[in-house]
Amino acid sequence: MTKQELLDCHQRIIPFVHNTAVLTSRSIDKEVNAQVFFKCENFQRAGAYKIRGAANAILQLSEEEKKRGVVTHSSGNFAQALSLAAQSLGVTAHIVMPNTAPEVKKAGVREYGGIIYECKPTVEARQSLADEIGVKTGATFVHPSNDNNVILGQGTAALELLEKQPDLDFIFCPVGGGGLIAGTALAAKYFADTCKVYGAEPYEVDDAYRSLVSDKIERNETTNTIADGLKTMLGDKNFPIIRALVSGIVRVTEDEIIAAMKLVWERMKIIIEPSSSVTVAAVLKQVKEQPEGFQNKKIGVIISGGNVDLSKLPF
Amino acid sequence: MTKQELLDCHQRIIPFVHNTAVLTSRSIDKEVNAQVFFKCENFQRAGAYKIRGAANAILQLSEEEKKRGVVTHSSGNFAQALSLAAQSLGVTAHIVMPNTAPEVKKAGVREYGGIIYECKPTVEARQSLADEIGVKTGATFVHPSNDNNVILGQGTAALELLEKQPDLDFIFCPVGGGGLIAGTALAAKYFADTCKVYGAEPYEVDDAYRSLVSDKIERNETTNTIADGLKTMLGDKNFPIIRALVSGIVRVTEDEIIAAMKLVWERMKIIIEPSSSVTVAAVLKQVKEQPEGFQNKKIGVIISGGNVDLSKLPF
Numbered sequence: 001m002t003k004q005e006l007l008d009c010h011q012r013i014i015p016f017v018h019n020t021a022v023l024t025s026r027s028i029d030k031e032v033n034a035q036v037f038f039k040c041e042n043f044q045r046a047g048a049y050k051i052r053g054a055a056n057a058i059l060q061l062s063e064e065e066k067k068r069g070v071v072t073h074s075s076g077n078f079a080q081a082l083s084l085a086a087q088s089l090g091v092t093a094h095i096v097m098p099n100t101a102p103e104v105k106k107a108g109v110r111e112y113g114g115i116i117y118e119c120k121p122t123v124e125a126r127q128s129l130a131d132e133i134g135v136k137t138g139a140t141f142v143h144p145s146n147d148n149n150v151i152l153g154q155g156t157a158a159l160e161l162l163e164k165q166p167d168l169d170f171i172f173c174p175v176g177g178g179g180l181i182a183g184t185a186l187a188a189k190y191f192a193d194t195c196k197v198y199g200a201e202p203y204e205v206d207d208a209y210r211s212l213v214s215d216k217i218e219r220n221e222t223t224n225t226i227a228d229g230l231k232t233m234l235g236d237k238n239f240p241i242i243r244a245l246v247s248g249i250v251r252v253t254e255d256e257i258i259a260a261m262k263l264v265w266e267r268m269k270i271i272i273e274p275s276s277s278v279t280v281a282a283v284l285k286q287v288k289e290q291p292e293g294f295q296n297k298k299i300g301v302i303i304s305g306g307n308v309d310l311s312k313l314p315f
Numbered sequence: 316m317t318k319q320e321l322l323d324c325h326q327r328i329i330p331f332v333h334n335t336a337v338l339t340s341r342s343i344d345k346e347v348n349a350q351v352f353f354k355c356e357n358f359q360r361a362g363a364y365k366i367r368g369a370a371n372a373i374l375q376l377s378e379e380e381k382k383r384g385v386v387t388h389s390s391g392n393f394a395q396a397l398s399l400a401a402q403s404l405g406v407t408a409h410i411v412m413p414n415t416a417p418e419v420k421k422a423g424v425r426e427y428g429g430i431i432y433e434c435k436p437t438v439e440a441r442q443s444l445a446d447e448i449g450v451k452t453g454a455t456f457v458h459p460s461n462d463n464n465v466i467l468g469q470g471t472a473a474l475e476l477l478e479k480q481p482d483l484d485f486i487f488c489p490v491g492g493g494g495l496i497a498g499t500a501l502a503a504k505y506f507a508d509t510c511k512v513y514g515a516e517p518y519e520v521d522d523a524y525r526s527l528v529s530d531k532i533e534r535n536e537t538t539n540t541i542a543d544g545l546k547t548m549l550g551d552k553n554f555p556i557i558r559a560l561v562s563g564i565v566r567v568t569e570d571e572i573i574a575a576m577k578l579v580w581e582r583m584k585i586i587i588e589p590s591s592s593v594t595v596a597a598v599l600k601q602v603k604e605q606p607e608g609f610q611n612k613k614i615g616v617i618i619s620g621g622n623v624d625l626s627k628l629p630f
Contacts (some may be wrong), residue, residue: 028361044585045341090546104581125619232485262625266419269357269586269621310577 001152001241003190009056009152010159016055016088017156020044022164025268032287033295037168039161042272042306046108048229049304050074050081050144053153055177057142058085060149066091069139073097073119073126075228076105077305078144085113094139096130097123101227103310121223124234145177146235155183161300162191170294172286173302174207174279175199175249176230179236183191184302195300197247199242200282202227202257208234208242209249224255226314229275249282250282257281258314271306274314279304316556318505324371324467325474328528330369331403332471335359337479347602348610351621352483355475357587361423363544365396365459365621368468368494372457373400375464381406383453388412388434388441390543391420392620393459398429408477409454411445413437417543417623436538438548459548460492470498476615477506485609487601488617489594490514490523490564493553499617500560510615514557514564516548517542517572517596523549523557524564541569541629543589559594565597572596573629586621589629594619 039060040138041049058070069092072082074288079095086093095114100122109116119125134141143150148191157180158171173184181199188195201208204225223231234242252260261277263284264270268274272280279301287294319363319482353619358366373385385406387516389396394410401408410429412421413436432448434440441515448458472495473486488499496514516523519540525533532554538546549557567575576592578599579585587595602609 023358040584041337047584265586265625269355269362271580271584273452273585310580310628310630313628 001147001186003077006152006155006159006190008184010156012059013052013055013153013156014030016085017052018044019160021165022161022209022231023268023270027267028263030304032284034287035298037161037300038297038303039157039300040270040303041157042246042270042276042303046077046080046084046112047305047307048077048081049157049302050078050182051085052156054078054081054085054142054149056090056153057149057168058091058149061140065140069094069137070142070145071096071130071133071137071139073141074144075231077103077229077307079114080108080112083109083112087113092139094133094135094137096132096133098125098126102309143235145179145232148237148239150179151183151186151238151241153183154180155187156182157302158300159189159191161302162187163301165298166192167193167298168300169297170198171199171300171302172200172279172283174275174304175201176228176275177232178208178234178242179199180304181246182238182241182300185241186311189245196247198247198282198286200279201249201251202230202232202278203251203253204249205231209251211239212243212249226257227274227278229273230278250286252278252281252285256285260284262315271308272303273308276303276305316501321467321470321474321501321505325471327374328367328370328468328471331400331494332367333359333461335473337476338583340583342582343578344370347599349602350613352476352480352615354472354615354617355585356472357585357591357618360512361395361399361427362620363392363396364469364495364617365393366473367471369393369396369400369457369463369498371468372462372464373406375539376476380455381410383455384409385457386411386445386448386454387457387459388445389459390546391416392544392622394429394572395420395423395427398424398427402428407454409448409452410474411441411448413441414626417624419628420622423622438512458550460494460547461552464499465494466501466553466556468498470502472617473499473502474506474613476617477502480613480615482511482613483507483615484612485511486526486615486617487513487515487594487598487610489545489590489619490516491590492547493523493549493557495617495619496561497553497556500556511562512560513562513597515594516564516566517545517593518523518566518568520546521566524566526560527552527564530558541572541587542593544588545593565601567593567596567600571600575599576628584622587618588620588623591618
């Protein structure tokens with residue numbers, strides 16, 4: 001994926017996405033002794049960055065393919081994003097969701113006209129049902145993270161962040177299926193070549209951390225985390241990019257995730273979901289543990305989304 | 316208070332306040348069938364618009380007065396704001412707070428170096444303790460809302476909103492002690508003379524509504540509302556301005572306040588406090604009840620603050 005492809009992708013999706021705000025917080029900067037720039041994809045359409053990749057994937061289909069619709073599986077945000085992008089383009093979206101997905105995310109899919117199919121919360125059950133729907137309807141499968149068009153689309157969040165703040169030393173983003181961090185790493189490579197990209201993961205689902213250690217795609221044995229967006233695994237399209245371009249993955253505990261979520265809600269008055277809180281927690285941890293490398297630096301943070309079930313808050 | 320005084324006040328306080336973002340929401344616009352512009356004072360320093368008036372009041376003191384400090388009484392946001400403004404200017408702030416004030420607001424005051432004195436949650440108890448402190452310390456009393464310097468300062472939020480969006484048909488803001496709405500009405504008069512200003516109040520503390528009906532300052536018999544910032548009464552400095560310039564006051568129920576709060580949190584991913592939710596609820600109600608007057612109009616909303624005790628949410 002070239003610099004030009006990333007630029008073309010950005011131009012293509014501009015009518016369908018917000019160029020979201022980049023916020024700062026004096027009190028958080030003071031606390032970490034660094035300058036932190038929050039790219040607020042929680043303000044994005046459908047409440048998360050995912051619409052970027054979803055829109056790009058649909059826009060690359062032929063007219064014939066668009067008529068047959070799209071199908072995906074997702075724990076939540078990509079489900080809403082593909083539904084909304086499809087609705088904007090008059091395309092049918094078939095959405096396979098684990099039966100454990102938060103009600104607020106299912107409601108979002110329905111609101112955007114997506115057709116929901118529930119399955120067991122395993123990687124195999126998701127893929128198998130999505131394949132079945134693809135065969136029946138002729139819909140094109142769009143993987144939430146392991147798809148080059150999706151990776152390019154997700155990279156546009158970092159592209160916009162770097163347009164506003166070109167001198168970042170680091171960008172931190174969460175790692176779930178790997179689409180966002182792969183796209184972010186490409187954007188940093190092409191538009192800020194001294195900017196290092198770090199991933200953030202809960203200890204409870206540290207498959208990406210372990211994948212970088214073992215040099216092959218690892219799976220999660222348990223998914224015991226509040227960060228419901230990060231339970232998925234890397235794929236063969238994004239893993240090579242991550243391996244080549246990502247400087248490291250910082251793991252955080254569930255308590256650190258909740259504390260970071262509370263910090264951002266209280267200090268910045270913005271609603272970020274647990275998967276984004278993982279990233280903030282990783283920044284707090286990294287600056288504390290390696291002050292010589294991170295203090296007084298400019299750190300970008302991709303706030304990936306704000307879809308929270310308000311009836312189930314951890315505080 | 317003249318147009319020039321308002322402009323001078325704005326220049327004076329610029330180094331001490333944020334020019335906060337004005338946000339919009341496609342989905343809320345669609346829901347109300349109007350264009351709503353949210354002036355996000357929840358992103359303001361100390362989490363509310365109050366620092367505007369607090370900073371202006373302190374900046375107008377003589378050097379001798381500054382040495383002796385300032386004293387106020389406040390249910391929360393003005394307490395934090397005066398503490399922070401005082402701290403920024405090297406001035407001591409004595410803060411009388413009702414013993415029912417949310418813990419998060421007391422913590423804010425302490426963080427900004429304010430000295431807290433607790434009292435019973437009545438208008439008389441507050442004023443009496445503040446007077447006593449003034450006598451003992453020589454500190455200048457700064458009323459949270461019934462003070463011309465404070466009124467001018469609070470008016471700068473609407474001034475900035477109108478700078479960004481000069482063609483507003485309406486501005487809605489909450490009514491507590493009357494400082495914000497008086498300042499907002501002055502800003503609208505001077506910078507958008509066809510823009511009408513409406514207040515928003517809970518039915519449970521509708522003293523301002525009743526004051527406009529009876530043409531004299533009324534009191535609240537009960538203060539049984541979630542909107543803890545709006546329990547105070549109008550004063551002799553702001554009431555004449557409100558009477559002359561405000562088009563009406565819309566009252567809302569507690570259920571409407573909570574529903575509006577949830578709507579904004581879920582759709583806009585920003586944290587607004589109950590007192591601000593009152594204003595959003597008033598807009599929703601007014602557009603629904605008087606569609607001919609309000610639909611397809613441009614409506615500004617002063618989101619007054621975002622200081623919420625996350626351990627005591629109403630949903």
